[in-house]
Amino acid sequence: MPKTEAKISGARLMVELLEEYGVDIVFGYPGGAILPFYDELYKSTKIKHILVRHEQGAIHMAEGYARSTGKLGVCIATSGPGATNLVTGLTDAKLDSVPILAITGQVATNAIGTDAFQEADIYGITIPITKYNALIKSADDIARHFQEATLVALGGRPGPVLLDFPKDVQTELTSVRKVDKLKIDSRHYQKPPIGGDLDSFAAALNKAKRPLLYVGGGAINANASKEIKELAEKGNIPVTTTLMGIGAFPGTHQLSVGMLGMHGTAYANKAVLECDYILNLGARFDDRVAKPGEFAENAIRAHIDIDTAEFNKRVSVDYLLHGDLKEVLKALIPKVNKVDRPEWVGFLDTLKKNHPLEFDDSTDTIKPQGFLQKLYEKSKGKAIVSTDVGQHQMWAAQYFLFEEANRWLTSGGLGTMGYGLPAAIGAKFGNPNKTVICVSGDGSIQMNIQELATIAMYKKGVKILIFNNNFLGMVRQWQELFYEERFSESEWNYNPDFVKLGEAYSIKGLRISNKSEIDKALEFFLEDDDARILEVMIPAEEKVFPMIPAGKSQKDMIEFSDTVRAGKK
Amino acid sequence: MKHILKILVNNHPGVMSHVSGLFTRRSYNIDSIAVGVTQDPEISNMVIVVKGDDSVVEQVKRQLLKLPDVIEVEDLAYHDCISRELVLVVVKVEDSNRTEIISICEVFQAKIADLTKTTMTVEFSGNTRQVEHFLEMMQKYGIQEIARTGQIALKYRST
Numbered sequence: 001m002p003k004t005e006a007k008i009s010g011a012r013l014m015v016e017l018l019e020e021y022g023v024d025i026v027f028g029y030p031g032g033a034i035l036p037f038y039d040e041l042y043k044s045t046k047i048k049h050i051l052v053r054h055e056q057g058a059i060h061m062a063e064g065y066a067r068s069t070g071k072l073g074v075c076i077a078t079s080g081p082g083a084t085n086l087v088t089g090l091t092d093a094k095l096d097s098v099p100i101l102a103i104t105g106q107v108a109t110n111a112i113g114t115d116a117f118q119e120a121d122i123y124g125i126t127i128p129i130t131k132y133n134a135l136i137k138s139a140d141d142i143a144r145h146f147q148e149a150t151l152v153a154l155g156g157r158p159g160p161v162l163l164d165f166p167k168d169v170q171t172e173l174t175s176v177r178k179v180d181k182l183k184i185d186s187r188h189y190q191k192p193p194i195g196g197d198l199d200s201f202a203a204a205l206n207k208a209k210r211p212l213l214y215v216g217g218g219a220i221n222a223n224a225s226k227e228i229k230e231l232a233e234k235g236n237i238p239v240t241t242t243l244m245g246i247g248a249f250p251g252t253h254q255l256s257v258g259m260l261g262m263h264g265t266a267y268a269n270k271a272v273l274e275c276d277y278i279l280n281l282g283a284r285f286d287d288r289v290a291k292p293g294e295f296a297e298n299a300i301r302a303h304i305d306i307d308t309a310e311f312n313k314r315v316s317v318d319y320l321l322h323g324d325l326k327e328v329l330k331a332l333i334p335k336v337n338k339v340d341r342p343e344w345v346g347f348l349d350t351l352k353k354n355h356p357l358e359f360d361d362s363t364d365t366i367k368p369q370g371f372l373q374k375l376y377e378k379s380k381g382k383a384i385v386s387t388d389v390g391q392h393q394m395w396a397a398q399y400f401l402f403e404e405a406n407r408w409l410t411s412g413g414l415g416t417m418g419y420g421l422p423a424a425i426g427a428k429f430g431n432p433n434k435t436v437i438c439v440s441g442d443g444s445i446q447m448n449i450q451e452l453a454t455i456a457m458y459k460k461g462v463k464i465l466i467f468n469n470n471f472l473g474m475v476r477q478w479q480e481l482f483y484e485e486r487f488s489e490s491e492w493n494y495n496p497d498f499v500k501l502g503e504a505y506s507i508k509g510l511r512i513s514n515k516s517e518i519d520k521a522l523e524f525f526l527e528d529d530d531a532r533i534l535e536v537m538i539p540a541e542e543k544v545f546p547m548i549p550a551g552k553s554q555k556d557m558i559e560f561s562d563t564v565r566a567g568k569k
Numbered sequence: 570m571k572h573i574l575k576i577l578v579n580n581h582p583g584v585m586s587h588v589s590g591l592f593t594r595r596s597y598n599i600d601s602i603a604v605g606v607t608q609d610p611e612i613s614n615m616v617i618v619v620k621g622d623d624s625v626v627e628q629v630k631r632q633l634l635k636l637p638d639v640i641e642v643e644d645l646a647y648h649d650c651i652s653r654e655l656v657l658v659v660v661k662v663e664d665s666n667r668t669e670i671i672s673i674c675e676v677f678q679a680k681i682a683d684l685t686k687t688t689m690t691v692e693f694s695g696n697t698r699q700v701e702h703f704l705e706m707m708q709k710y711g712i713q714e715i716a717r718t719g720q721i722a723l724k725y726r727s728t
Contacts, residue, residue, distance in 0.1 A: 123583065124583075127583070127586055127590050128590055128591075128594050131635075131637075132637045148637070183579055183638075184637040185640060187634075188637050307635070308631045308634075309628065309632050309634075309635055311631070312627070312628070
């Protein structure tokens with residue numbers, strides 16, 4: 001290993017490595033075991049540290065920052081409880097393939113294993129929920145671990161990594177600042193060569209009469225939007241996206257059929273049933289989308305992914321290509337025939353007309369769907385939208401359309417309530433000039449509501465929309481449909497006054513409950529770049545449709561019109 | 570069907586947890602697991618015997634290759650490799666059957682590692698079938714304790 005003359009402390013080295021890597025913002029919370037690192041951070045002029053109110057907030061902020069900018073998200077926590085508070089966020093980032101570097105403090109090496117104060121085996125705890133993790137035992141190992149961790153986080157299918165950093169290693173002196181040879185194989189960070197037979201893959205696609213593109217979050221990670229649009233337009237192939245793939249293809253494009261799956265559009269799910277060829281681009285046949293054995297069963301199934309472990313994992317496919325999606329599509333597109341498909345595209349246009357997203361808008365109460373339609377129009381589709389998890393998340397996925405990637409931030413895989421607010425804050429730090437809206441519910445928002453303080457402290461103009469039905473809405477919906485209306489523990493007997501709560505943090509707020517108030521409320525909400533809380537009272541019985549019941553397939557979709565026919569509305 | 574996976578991994582603490590944890594959380598069943606260092610002290614060889622059809626084992630292999638500390642995964646076909654397992658077994662002995670047990674051990678080329686008035690500890694190594702067969706033969710005398718290493722395996726070099 002090449003050595004430089006001057007020795008510096010491990011903590012100093014970590015800060016310098018972060019700087020060299022171009023990290024200019026980190027989200028964190030100090031504590032005993034990470035103090036040497038914080039002391040060095042204090043001296044850094046290049047790295048801005050955002051102080052959060054809970055470490056879970058820090059990692060979701062890092063996620064929101066990473067997903068909206070495409071850069072590495074970095075979060076810092078101390079040992080023990082600080083580190084364990086990152087667990088949910090790490091799992092979230094693992095399931096949604098978000099590049100996160102978590103740096104945790106650890107008790108001194110001679111105290112490890114003694115149940116020392118604030119000691120937790122975060123290395124062991126995070127083995128299954130990180131792409132890479134390491135307990136750094138010597139300051140001489142920092143450079144290698146840092147290089148490996150960051151390469152792995154961003155390389156291939158991105159994901160979270162964790163470096164556990166004992167207090168004495170932070171103060172130990174080292175002169176090892178660079179490494180010649182990494183211990184991990186280059187397959188973990190280099191773009192793989194294209195694997196599979198492009199010609200037969202293209203030939204099968206060219207033979208299809210009713211092809212469909214099924215686009216997942218991998219398309220966004222691969223930055224493949226341009227190529228997907230080119231492929232869709234060249235072959236006149238309609239496009240549906242997963243919850244994670246929203247934005248990878250312009251939502252307003254005439255070939256877009258919106259989201260598929262459990263709460264996808266009726267026309268997307270019907271397109272899955274009718275297509276004779278389905279091409280999965282960076283999606284993983286998730287259980288909210290695909291039922292093994294019944295998914296697109298009449299179609300030829302093809303899959304392009306950077307992660308070979310996703311091939312035939314849940315749904316078997318006929319054709320597959322391995323590689324970086326952008327590179328694979330670049331190679332594939334010249335082999336794809338230019339075709340007009342008036343019948344198939346026309347058929348889907350008719351489906352769109354006959355099976356639109358609908359809701360009953362005949363009363364004076366505010367319907368979240370109608371509200372989101374208006375918010376979408378008012379924000380001109382340009383906003384970055386984060387959501388929490390539940391009904392509001394699905395309505396937002398249905399009624400917001402995105403023209404580009406990295407504008408839609410939602411916890412897709414893990415379904416983390418409490419994700420939305422910190423993710424929005426992280427996104428605002430990464431995109432100070434864009435409108436950032438957090439769409440939440442009265443349940444979700446309370447899972448990380450303490451981060452209102454972070455908004456207030458840094459004067460970040462995050463717009464917070466809370467749909468309040470005094471219920472855990474999605475839980476209620478399932479209980480209504482599948483548990484004979486036994487609303488076990490889904491009703492909130494007590495909610496804080498969200499507007500007053502905002503005021504406590506100097507954030508202006510407004511509550512509305514009548515349709516006539518919507519326009520004024522939206523004006524208040526979006527008038528300037530200050531933070532706002534808008535609490536919208538909605539009926540508790542409002543449901544998300546269409547819906548494919550859990551474990552069922554596209555054939556079993558329930559549409560809004562079905563419930564009207566059944567006299568349930 | 571059983572598969573023998575030969576997995577080369579970086580030899581440092583925690584790698585075993587990474588690998589075995591992958592099996593646990595993806596609910597793959599491990600039949601046996603044996604680890605030892607290779608000629609390169611930085612690299613260990615893990616031999617894991619898994620049950621599952623080809624598609625499951627293919628999935629196991631791909632998931633393993635995603636672990637940064639996994640260098641190489643090879644699926645060794647049973648007929649194509651030489652595999653061994655070491656077993657230590659304690660059987661009850663009486664004066665009347667001692668010579669009978671000793672002669673069985675001779676047939677199997679098992680070693681008697683320890684002998685008391687009432688017990689005999691026998692060491693035997695062979696492939697899984699031979700080990701099973703040997704233990705079956707010992708069964709009738711009353712097995713008191715067993716320790717097995719799990720299988721290790723290498724590919725045949727002859728073609």
